[in-house]
Amino acid sequence: MHLYGTSAVSDRGHLTIGGVDTVxxxxxxGTALYVYDVAMIREKARAFRNxxxxxxxxxxxAxxxxxxxxxxxxxxxxEEGLSLDVVSGGELYTALQAGFPAERIHFHGNNKSDAEIRMALDAKIGCFVVDNFYELALLEQLAEEKGVRANILLRITPGIEAHTHDYILTGQEDSKFGFDLQSGQVEEAIQSAEKKSTLKLxxxxxxxxxxxFETTGFVMAIDKIFQxxxxxYESFGFAPEVLNLGGGFGIRYTADDQPIPVGDYIAxxxxxxxxxxxxxxAMPEIWIEPGRSLVGEAGLTLYTVGSHKHVPELRNYLAVxxxxxxxxxxALYQAKYEAAIANRMNETRDHLYSVAGKCCESGDMLIWDCKLQRAISGDVMAVFSTGAYGYSMANNxxxxxxxxxxxxxxxxxxxxxxxxxxxxxxxxxxPLKQAIISK
Structure with missing residues (x-):
C-alpha cells in the first residue's frame, strides 16, 4: 500500500513515522492518538515557497x-517563514501565545465579533479579510475608536465552483462568504472602503x-476577477496591491486521489x-492559504482495535x-480514508473490514469496506491523512x-x-443549585 511522508516498515513489521515506531x-x-510527521510539513511549506x-x-x-x-x-x-490565517479569537489567541509575529496574521471569518476585532486591532495584526458590509462598517468604527488604520482585503465570491463536496464549496454566487462579484457588491465595497481614512484597502x-486537483478553476476565477x-482600473483607478487566491489544493486520502505538484498550481x-x-x-503580491495541503498527509491517527462483529454474508465490523x-x-462529508494494522505491516491485506468508532451513533463509521491485515483485539490501527480537521473538529x-x-x-x-x-x-x-421555594 501507499505510505505517507516518512512512513516506513521496521524490521519488526511495525509501521514507523518520522523514524519512530507507531506501536x-x-x-x-495511549490511543486514540494524533501523530504528525514534522519533516513532511516542512517539506510541503518549502515546496510552496520555492x-x-x-x-x-x-x-x-499563509x-x-x-x-x-x-x-x-x-x-x-x-519557523518555515509562513504567514498565518486565523478565523476566530481562539485561533488568534493561540497564535499570539505562540509568539507568532502579529504583522503576518490574516484574520478571516464571516461573522467576526466586536470583541474579536478589538483583540486583533490591539495586537496590530497584518490584515483583516473583510467578508461583508456589516463588518466593513464595524471595523471602521472600532479602528476609529482606537485611532489606528487597519489593512484589509475584501473577500469576493467570483461565481466559480470547484469540483468538490457540496458542503465545502465556497466560491459560488450563493455562499455565506464574501461580497458577490456579479451583482455590483464588490465595486460598492471597494469605493466605500477607499473613502474610509481608518481602513487601507x-x-x-x-x-x-x-x-x-486541477488548475482550471483557479485560472477561471482569476480571468473573471480581472474582467x-x-x-x-479604467473607470476609477483601482488596482489591487494584493490578490489572495485562497487555498483548496488537493491531497491524497485514498488511491483514488491524484494530487498534482504544488508548483503547478502556483505557476x-x-x-x-x-x-x-x-x-x-502593477503586478500584485500573490497570497495563498494552504491548510489541508500542508498538514493533511503529514498526520495519522493511531487507534487500538477492540470489538468485532460479523454479519453473515454481509459485513465484518471492526471497532476502535x-x-x-x-x-x-x-460523518460530516462522507470522507474516505486508508488504514493499516500498524503492528502487522508485513502480513497480507486480505481481510475486508468496516471500521467503526465507539460513539453511540450508527453513523460513527470511519471506513467502509477496507482491505486490512487480519486484526485482533489489542492490535494498533493507523488511519492515514488525518492531519487536517481531525484535531480541529475533535469533540467530547x-x-x-x-x-x-x-x-x-x-x-x-x-x-x-x-x-x-x-x-x-x-x-x-x-453543580445544580436547589432553589428554595417559599410558600
Missing amino acids: QLSKEY AFEQENVHYQV YASKAFSCIAMVQLAD LGLHCHIGSQI YLSTW AMTHAVKRNLSEGM DGGMSDNLRP YNRLPKPAVVFVENGEASLVVKRESYEDLIHHDL
Missing part, C-alpha cells in the same frame, strides 16, 4: 490554521473550494495574473477506541476526552498537546 507511540501516549521563488513574484504563503491549530504547530509555521481575496478589475495562478494585467497595472469524536469528517461527544497530539521528527517524538482527562471534561461544570 511504541501507542504504548507511550514555487513562488521560481516565478519571481512577491508573495505570502498557513490556514483552521486545519490544525496548537501552539507547537503555529511555531512550526513561523490592500486588495481582494477569493477562495473557490477545497480538495481541488472586473480592468473596468475598475498557473501567477501566469494567469500576469496575462490579465491591464496596461499600466475513537471515531467521530476525533475524526468527524466521515459521549463525554470522550480529546486525544493527545505528538510530533515526530528525526527519530524523536514530542508531546505537543496533552490528552484530556475525565477531570478536564467536568472542569467547567457547575
